[in-house]
Every structure is written in structure tokens, then in C-alpha cells.
Amino acid sequence: MSLFWRIFLLNAAVLVTATLLLLGPVTVSTPVLLTEAVVLSVGLIAMLVANAALLRVGLAPLRRLARAMATIDLLQPEPRLAPGGPGGTAELIHAFNAMIDRLEAERAASAAAALSAQEAERRRVAQELHDEVGQTLTAVLLELKQVARRAPDPLRGQLTQVQETTRDSLDEIRRIARRLRPGVLEELGLVSALKALVTEITGHTDLTVEQHLAVDLPALGSEAELVLYRVAQEALTNTVRHGKATTVELSLRRRTGAVRLRVRDDGRGIGAAPEGTGIRGMRERALLIGAQLSVGPAAGGGTEVRLTVPVAERDGGS
Template sequence: MRLLWRVFWLNALVAMVATILLMIGPWTVSAPIRFTEAVILVAGMGSLLAANAVLLRWGLAPLDRLTQVMTTIDLLRPGQRLEATGSAEMTALISTFNQMLDRLEVERGTSSARALSAQEDERRRIAQELHDEIGQRLTAVLLDLKRLTDQAPEPMRADMRQVQEITRGSLDEVRTIVHRLRPGVLEDLGLLSALTALTNQFDTHTGLKVRRELGADLPELSTQSELVIYRIAQESLTNAARHAGATAADLELVPGHGGVTLHVRDNGTGITGLREGAGIRGMRERALLIGAQLTITSRPGQGTRVSLHVPVPTERGIP
């Protein structure tokens, strides 16, 4: 039973007992009790209960709001706070809860920054090992196969060439994985070139045709912000190609509103489930890391739109 009704029924019990005692006792009413006196007592008890219920509902309303926020709060959507209203005890409780949210958001941002930094370092390490070990060995195998094919008898050359093509395809796949893990173009040539290479990669290796529009006069962004924009664009296009069954997508990166805004739209099936997957939550964590605002809108059968606004001024001082 909710606290409101527990307090209400306790007060109601007290009021009913008091009324019964007045009705059967000779102290304030006639004995035997008159009909008019009983009506007055019952009306008084009803008025007392109604007033009691109204006052309790008004006094405990902040607690109901606090309970609702506590059950629906999401630290990946910062800024959700309650107005401290009500009695002194209730105001203190809500203020303490808001302060706890402040601390949790700061700690979540710090832990997310460390986790994402470790994730990027691990991706670089794996990409480097794939490039240096697997890639070089496959290249050596490909060269040996070419030499052996030239020396092999004519009946065996067709089979040797087929093995060459399989090896060459494996080498291309390793290079594609290395590029996804570690966007070297982003580090060497910048965000615009990296997004161009990303869209060309989806055009070449998937059935997703990406139309891009990249602004020329973008404000200067930090390395962390460029990496977040790239990863969110990569995740959005990957979701569109693998999970949404989209055949076309638009990618835009335009300046405005004190920063830059990334838009990724597709014509896929949209998000049908109520629960967000790990990919979307990962995008929210990355956006939270740089103080950006991420908005995802989707309707079943009408595609998905991902918008990321990165405010440039707030990124100063972010490690």
C-alpha cells in the first residue's frame, strides 16, 4: 500500500473511532442520539477525511514525483532534475537526490571516458597486430603463390590462381577490418577525408548507397570530438546496413548553432523494439563524453534518423 493511503487510513480509523465514541457517549450529544446530531457527526467525519486526503496528497506529491524519476532515470540522458518543493523534509530529500545525480553523472562521464579510451587503445593494438602479423603473412603467401603458379604445370595453374584469389580476398578483408578498428585516415587527413572514405567503403562493400554532404567551413574540433563523430557515423551506417535492411542513407555534417551537427538518415525498417541495443547505448556514452546531444528518432517502416550536435565552446578543457 502506498504511503499516502497508509497515512490516510490510519487517520480515517482515528476519526471513525472518535466519531463512534461521540455517538455512543453522553458527553457532547444527546442520549439517545438524535438523527440530526448523527447526520452532523457523519458529515463532520466525511469533511475531516476529505480534507485529510487533500492535504496528504498535496504534501506527498513531491515524493510521488521523486519515485517516478528514480524508476525512470537514465544517466545517458543527463540533466533530469526535480524541483525542490514541499515541506522542509521533502525539499531536503529532493535536493539530496539531485546532488546524487550530479555526482553520478560526473562519475559516469569519467568512467565512460576511461572505458572508451581503453577501447580505442585496444582497437589500435589489435589493428596493428592484424596489419603487421596477419597482413604481412598473407602478403608473403600471396607472393609465394604467384611464384609457384608461374612454375606450376599448365593443368594446375587454374587451381593455383583460384587459391591466389581466395588469399587476396582474405587480405582485403583483413585490411577492411584494420580500417574499421583504426581509422588511419582520420588521424592522417582529418574528419572530412575519414567520412568520405567511410561512405565510399559502404558503397563498395555493402548494398547501402550513401549520399554525403560535408560542410566546408567547419569549426575547429578536438581530436576526441572528431573521433566521436566518426564512430557515431560508422555505427549509424552499420546499423542501417546490417540490421535495418536499408538500401540508401544520407550523411550530413554541417556547422551551426555554436558547433557542428551530424545527421544520418536511412530508409530501413526503423527501430521496432522498445529496448535500445548495445550499439545505441555506446553512441550515447560517446556523446556524453564530449558534452554532445544525441537524438535518435525512428518509426517502424519509415527509417531512422540519428542527429548529433557537438557544441564547440563546451569542449575546451575536456581531456
């Protein structure tokens, strides 16, 4: 039973008891006159209605708080509840808001540490793939080339096939290393890194990517550029794996006080499917830099991922 009905029924019991007493020994007429019974009944009903209305108004902040507690998601921050109602209710809402602030700060700190460790591990694995496995396969290719030159004709064809397989494996390892550690992002910047990402994806799939990448971007910082790159990478990867799309639009635009990344495809959309680890990972990255991420259906079908990164305007922007 809800708090409203508990308080209402307790008050109703008191009022009904008082009315029965008036209709019983404590009355002005014996037996009770019809007019007195009608007046008392109407008065009781009026008091119950007034009691219910006052309780409904008084407990409204608690209902709002309960809805907020049931629907809140730390990865999708919403405006805080405005403290209202009686003193105790206002204090409760204020304490709830303070608790959410602490939880969001702690989650942001832990997510930053986890993502930093993840990027460090990616760099380490990419370096080992490039230096150890890549160099080993390169040496194997050179040895196979030397052996193939001296091998008799029946074996030369097989050795050539082994060479091609080894070369394909080497290319795949290099591609994985580039995805783990986008060196072009550090060396040439965000726009060049996104172009390289598109080239890599279109080179291995039938997906057509329309690029609209602005060159007049403000200074973003290495952390913001990495978040933008990873969100674009995850969005394109999801399109290839799950979207069944044929065309994707990738745009990076400058807005007033912000930079906006948008990835929109013409696939089957996300429908009512729950968010997976990839989307939640994008949300965690967005929170690290105070950006806003939205993932939903695109106009005309498909899926649209939009990331808005706030920046400090120095020249008025566009």
C-alpha cells in the first residue's frame, strides 16, 4: 500500500469514528434526525475529499522523486529535481540530487581510469603486433621468397600460395594494429584519421561512405579528438556488423560553441533492441569530455549517432 493511501485511510478512520460518535450517544437528537444524518454525511464526504486533495498535493514531490529514482541512468544525465514540498520532502530531494552528483562523479572517475587503461593496453598490443608478429611474418616472407626461387617447379606454386597467405595475414595484423592504435590521429590529426578509417572500412566491405569533414575545426585537445575518433569507429563498426546498410553519411561540422559528429546509415535501425556494450562505451567516452551523445532512428530509416562536443569559442565560430 502506498504512503498516500496509508495516510488517507488513517485519517478516514479517525473521521469516520468521529462521525459515528456523533450519530451515536453523542448527538443532539435521539433517534437521529434524517437532516442531521445528511448534514453529517455530507460533511464527512467533504472532509475526506479535502483530505485526499491536500495529501495528493503534499505528496506530489515524493511521486516525482520516485519516478526519477526508477528511470535515472547515470550514462544519460538529466536535469535535477527541483526541491519542493514540506521541509522533510525538500531535504529528501536535495539529498537525492547530491547522491546522484556523487555517483556521476565517481562513475566518471572510474570510467576515465578504465578507458585510460584500455587505451594503454591497446597501444601495447598494437606495438607488439607491429614489432614482434609483423617483423616475424616479414622475415618469413623473405625466407619463402628465397626458397621459392630455388625450389623445383612443382613446389614453387605451393610456396607462392603460402607467400600470398602470409602476406594477407601480415596485412590483417597491420590493419588490426592500426585500429587498436590510430597513429595517424596523433601524427596528422582528426580529419586525416577519419579519412583513413573510412578508407580502411570501404576497402574491406561494400559499404559506401559519404564524407563531409570540415577543415576549420577549433582546437579540441587530444582527449576530445580520441573520443570523436572512437565514437565514429564504433558507429561505423556497428553499421557494418549489424546495420545491413549500403550507404553511410559521416559528417564532422563546426557549430556555435561545439563540434558535432554525425554518423547516419540507411540500414535496418536499432528498433527496440537494448543498448549493447558498444553504445554504452560511447556514452561513457562522451561523459568524460562533457559531450552529448544521442543514438536513435534516422529520418527515413536507419540509425543516426550524433556526438556534440562543447568547445571554447575564440573567434565567434560559425
